[in-house]
Amino acid sequence: MKKLYFEIQIKATPQKLWLVLWDKLTYGKWTSAFTEGSYAVSDWKQGSKVQFLSPDGGGLFSVIDECRPNEYMAFKHIGEIQNFIELPVVEGPDSWSGSMETYSLKENNDGVLLKCTLDATEEMEKYFSTLFPKAMSIAKELAENPIDITIETTILAPIDIVWKYFNLPEHVTKWNAANDDWHTTHDFNDLKPGGKFSYRMEAKDNSFGFDFSGTYNSIQKNEAISYTLDDGRNVNLAFSNEENSTKIIEIFEAENEYSFEIQQTGWQMILNNFKKYTESN
DSSP: OEEEEEEEEESSOHHHHHHHHHOHHHHHHHGGGTSTTOEEEOOOOTTOEEEEEOTTSOEEEEEEEEEETTTEEEEEEEEEEETTEEOOOOOSTTOOTTOEEEEEEEEETTEEEEEEEEEEOHHHHHHHHHHHHHHHHHHHHHHHSOOEEEEEEEESSOHHHHHHHHHOHHHHHHHOOSSTTEEEEEEEEOOSTTOEEEEEEEETTSSOEEEEEEEEEEEETTTEEEEEETTSOEEEEEEEEETTEEEEEEEEEOOSSSOHHHHHHHHHHHHHHHHHHHHTO
């Protein structure tokens, strides 16, 4: 078994790079260098199992030997998977069971230095030496650029009604929440290019709340809305009139504190709530 070493400098925060490496929405993008459509099943906690899978059910299963969020991840590979079934572990001098794969994130003045090590058999050395740098380059590109997340819904209502309910404060305060534990207590909306908007979201038990605000870049009535949040992230919405319904597609730049998957789920739940409100009124 030979230990391979790879490294790359990335202009990003450790938090952003960590999300890119292990979040469900981005993991398959950089690992596509190895297998298109690959994905992983894990809670990404130290001591937990990981299944690294391809769409046809092949792959390997491993254990997270060490995990320090935003700093270090180490996998101990155990055995192979075929047709989504873990095979018995094969022992012997040619077995790669017990081999290690590590990822180290070291913050510096230029961002983060990502160092990876991998125990490889002689048979797989050329494969990983060729493809691992490609995978790391994809991770670099993802980490150095905004991550766009897309959500959408189709509403059984005319576009005029959808537009009004989506933008008028007296309606926004009735639907703008991900679940029944939250509500919007105040909404200000100056719907025009250069206009400001701001609304207050609070937990109904008064345990937590936050302001969501920004500035409109462009407005095309019944067609599109573009705005920039106060933290600099961009959001774009497209409204399209379909037969007896209206489709909304919303694309927003992710932030780096919470997982991309959690952000997608939260924003989608709010949009689903808007659909429910509009169709019932």
